[in-house]
Amino acid sequence: MTPKTLFDLPTPSLVLDRAKLARNIRRMAAACARNGIALRPHLKTAKSIDVAHMVLDEQTQGIAVSTLCEAAYFAGQGIRDIQYAVCITPDKLARVAAIQAGGAKIALITDSVEVARAIADMNGVIDAVFHVQIEVDCGENRTGVLPHSDQVGEIARILDAAPNIAFDGVMTHAGHSYACRSLAEIEALAETERLAAVTAAEAVRALGIECNTVSVGSTPTALYARNLDGITETRAGVYMFGDVFQAQIGSCTLDDLAVSVLTDVSSHRPDLGHLTVDAGALALSKDRSTEKVANDVGFGLVGDVAGRVIAPQMIVERVFQEHGLVHMPEGQRLQDYPIGHRLRVYPNHVCMTAAMYDRYHVVDSESGNGTDIVAVWSRVNGW
Amino acid sequence: MTPKTLFDLPTPSLVLDRAKLARNIRRMAAACARNGIALRPHLKTAKSIDVAHMVLDEQTQGIAVSTLCEAAYFAGQGIRDIQYAVCITPDKLARVAAIQAGGAKIALITDSVEVARAIADMNGVIDAVFHVQIEVDCGENRTGVLPHSDQVGEIARILDAAPNIAFDGVMTHAGHSYACRSLAEIEALAETERLAAVTAAEAVRALGIECNTVSVGSTPTALYARNLDGITETRAGVYMFGDVFQAQIGSCTLDDLAVSVLTDVSSHRPDLGHLTVDAGALALSKDRSTEKVANDVGFGLVGDVAGRVIAPQMIVERVFQEHGLVHMPEGQRLQDYPIGHRLRVYPNHVCMTAAMYDRYHVVDSESGNGTDIVAVWSRVNGW
Numbered sequence: 001m002t003p004k005t006l007f008d009l010p011t012p013s014l015v016l017d018r019a020k021l022a023r024n025i026r027r028m029a030a031a032c033a034r035n036g037i038a039l040r041p042h043l044k045t046a047k048s049i050d051v052a053h054m055v056l057d058e059q060t061q062g063i064a065v066s067t068l069c070e071a072a073y074f075a076g077q078g079i080r081d082i083q084y085a086v087c088i089t090p091d092k093l094a095r096v097a098a099i100q101a102g103g104a105k106i107a108l109i110t111d112s113v114e115v116a117r118a119i120a121d122m123n124g125v126i127d128a129v130f131h132v133q134i135e136v137d138c139g140e141n142r143t144g145v146l147p148h149s150d151q152v153g154e155i156a157r158i159l160d161a162a163p164n165i166a167f168d169g170v171m172t173h174a175g176h177s178y179a180c181r182s183l184a185e186i187e188a189l190a191e192t193e194r195l196a197a198v199t200a201a202e203a204v205r206a207l208g209i210e211c212n213t214v215s216v217g218s219t220p221t222a223l224y225a226r227n228l229d230g231i232t233e234t235r236a237g238v239y240m241f242g243d244v245f246q247a248q249i250g251s252c253t254l255d256d257l258a259v260s261v262l263t264d265v266s267s268h269r270p271d272l273g274h275l276t277v278d279a280g281a282l283a284l285s286k287d288r289s290t291e292k293v294a295n296d297v298g299f300g301l302v303g304d305v306a307g308r309v310i311a312p313q314m315i316v317e318r319v320f321q322e323h324g325l326v327h328m329p330e331g332q333r334l335q336d337y338p339i340g341h342r343l344r345v346y347p348n349h350v351c352m353t354a355a356m357y358d359r360y361h362v363v364d365s366e367s368g369n370g371t372d373i374v375a376v377w378s379r380v381n382g383w
Numbered sequence: 384m385t386p387k388t389l390f391d392l393p394t395p396s397l398v399l400d401r402a403k404l405a406r407n408i409r410r411m412a413a414a415c416a417r418n419g420i421a422l423r424p425h426l427k428t429a430k431s432i433d434v435a436h437m438v439l440d441e442q443t444q445g446i447a448v449s450t451l452c453e454a455a456y457f458a459g460q461g462i463r464d465i466q467y468a469v470c471i472t473p474d475k476l477a478r479v480a481a482i483q484a485g486g487a488k489i490a491l492i493t494d495s496v497e498v499a500r501a502i503a504d505m506n507g508v509i510d511a512v513f514h515v516q517i518e519v520d521c522g523e524n525r526t527g528v529l530p531h532s533d534q535v536g537e538i539a540r541i542l543d544a545a546p547n548i549a550f551d552g553v554m555t556h557a558g559h560s561y562a563c564r565s566l567a568e569i570e571a572l573a574e575t576e577r578l579a580a581v582t583a584a585e586a587v588r589a590l591g592i593e594c595n596t597v598s599v600g601s602t603p604t605a606l607y608a609r610n611l612d613g614i615t616e617t618r619a620g621v622y623m624f625g626d627v628f629q630a631q632i633g634s635c636t637l638d639d640l641a642v643s644v645l646t647d648v649s650s651h652r653p654d655l656g657h658l659t660v661d662a663g664a665l666a667l668s669k670d671r672s673t674e675k676v677a678n679d680v681g682f683g684l685v686g687d688v689a690g691r692v693i694a695p696q697m698i699v700e701r702v703f704q705e706h707g708l709v710h711m712p713e714g715q716r717l718q719d720y721p722i723g724h725r726l727r728v729y730p731n732h733v734c735m736t737a738a739m740y741d742r743y744h745v746v747d748s749e750s751g752n753g754t755d756i757v758a759v760w761s762r763v764n765g766w
Binding site for chain 1: 393394395396427449450451469470471472473474475478494495497498501520524525526527529558647648649650651652654655659661664665666668669670671701703704705706708721722723732734735738739740741764765766
């Protein structure tokens with residue numbers, strides 16, 4: 001029997017509210033339009049062609065991805081402009097070429113002189129043109145070359161000179177915007193991000209090398225940047241769904257959260273004041289992003305089956321592999337949540353949680369009642 | 384091209400050392416033989432029929448699982464005696480019946496009078512006999528009834544009286560053994576676990592109801608229990624693979640760890656003293672089990688491609704979705720780990736990490752060189 005409502009699904013299952021997704025997409029599109037900047041949606045969170053179809057339009061054609069599995073999946077679905085936004089390693093080049101053979105362009109990134117040379121060395125070995133960008137570090141301290149370093153020019157020269165490489169520009173990622181706790185901090189960091197990318201682009205141009213792409217992005221900086229002069233595109237991904245952590249740092253509100261985990265109450269412990277749900281560490285992930293923000297929600301914030309948050313302190317406070325222990329705050333009674341009662345848990349970090357599922361069960365809290373299943377959308381996981 | 388060695392695989396990939404798995408299985412079998420107790424291996428970690436075939440023998444026939452997906456998978460592979468060791472909810476009963484229709488017996492567990500009644504109420508509604516055990520809490524404070532509580536007898540009476548239920552006994556799980564930090568503590572907790580199960584079983588028998596199964600288990604208590612009088616079987620799962628956390632609490636040694644994540648070095652940051660690998664939060668999980676033990680390994684302990692630990696402080700200290708930042712300890716030099724260099728990361732908590740992959744690439748560090756792929760084994764994920 002095809003499940004018609006959330007009451008027909010096995011638990012745990014992943015639920016996506018299409019109305020909230022659409023609203024989040026409109027909000028980011030408006031922010032980008034305000035800044036006159038092209039958006040390159042990052043599909044590392046959604047990993048779904050159905051979500052991509054909602055976010056792509058005449059102005060928004062290219063995407064970013066975080067795995068070659070995603071690149072192959074989206075290329076196979078007809079998306080032609082894909083940025084693989086994780087440092088390339090030479091042993092992945094044959095796979096990139098195979099994906100490109102279907103007609104897509106995969107922009108690669110690197111922060112390494114050695115990798116730039118290794119790609120150039122594939123000339124005559126792999127029959128492909130590789131599109132390569134330089135990753136710049138704007139302060140995240142993860143990967144990337146520093147914007148003022150000599151490596152920017154050195155890598156650009158190697159990429160520009162290689163007959164099998166189309167040098168594609170520079171990119172940076174202000175992932176440390178997640179540590180910002182005020183709008184002023186995010187605005188300042190967006191400017192730092194912009195400057196890093198523009199500085200690197202200017203260094204490349206000073207060598208007489210064209211630098212077409214100057215790419216920045218993270219959900220907070222994409223939403224709140226005030227000046228994007230010199231930038232050609234911004235990337236963001238988690239904004240489509242939102243999560244409790246993003247709500248706490250101000251990227252969205254709790255009412256914007258589009259993804260939740262459907263779960264059943266499975267046990268009561270009146271002596272301990274908790275109930276157990278059948279969504280545990282695997283169903284929710286062990287991400288603890290909210291540990292360091294104002295309202296720690298443990299492993300997730302509990303909503304009712306229609307997706308309404310019940311109480312700010314009704315959270316999954318402990319997890320085991322398949323058990324989530326829900327704290328019952330003042331005013332909540334176990335008997336109101338009998339075993340088999342369905343709830344929806346909003347995750348801390350939706351990228352981690354969604355990755356445990358191979359599909360979205362789509363509901364619509366605006367055009368529908370929020371519990372009827374209006375579609376089932378696939379996801380691509382793994383590498 | 385079928386990958387022949389670990390150098391042919393895409394990264395990240397999951398690697399299983401068959402020699403270490405076999406040794407871990409022998410060690411647990413010996414512990415159970417010493418205690419004269421039957422082992423019911425818990426397949427929630429391995430989720431693989433190939434691993435089950437290694438662990439099952441004449442003495443070891445039944446298994447435990449943590450999801451109905453696993454139950455259906457193993458039943459489909461011919462395993463007939465399966466305990467679904469997570470509290471059943473009534474809406475899962477139709478699926479249990481469907482799995483049993485193939486010939487397997489699925490033992491369910493509950494800690495609830497209401498659920499016992501709900502299963503009994505399925506008489507005439509679902510055409511199946513349900514095998515049900517009472518879950519007892521031996522101090523884990525998760526699910527289960529307290530061993531001395533009236534609920535033990537109340538649930539047993541309902542289960543025993545129902546024509547569609549075969550009352551199957553009692554079970555408990557000393558999951559809090561993971562918090563033990565000495566052999567003496569584990570031994571004491573194993574006795575607490577035994578007493579809880581035996582106390583509940585005696586309470587049932589005092590009602591004139593047979594209690595055939597008296598089931599306990601967790602990897603630490605299964606290995607180190609000194610007295611299992613009155614117990615009919617012990618369950619354990621993570622011992623098959625081991626992980627850094629289990630090594631730190633003394634369930635195994637670092638040399639016993641059978642599962643690791645194959646990864647490529649993807650970036651160098653000499654200015655920050657770290658290298659980046661392409662195994663991040665999704666490839667390793669965000670489990671931080673080792674945070675509270677003596678040697679915190681961050682998100683994983685780094686080994687070479689043959690699986691040898693490089694240095695105790697060479698760990699994945701930060702993760703992003705697809706990036707792992709590896710701390711370079713004193714004496715380790717970035718230039719010895721060029722981009723593209725392959726490493727293997729031992730996870731904190733292997734149940735979480737393995738769940739991100741759909742297969743094991745099997746190597747053998749005894750009969751082989753530790754990098755040749757001798758088999759590919761499937762896994763079953765999801766619910």
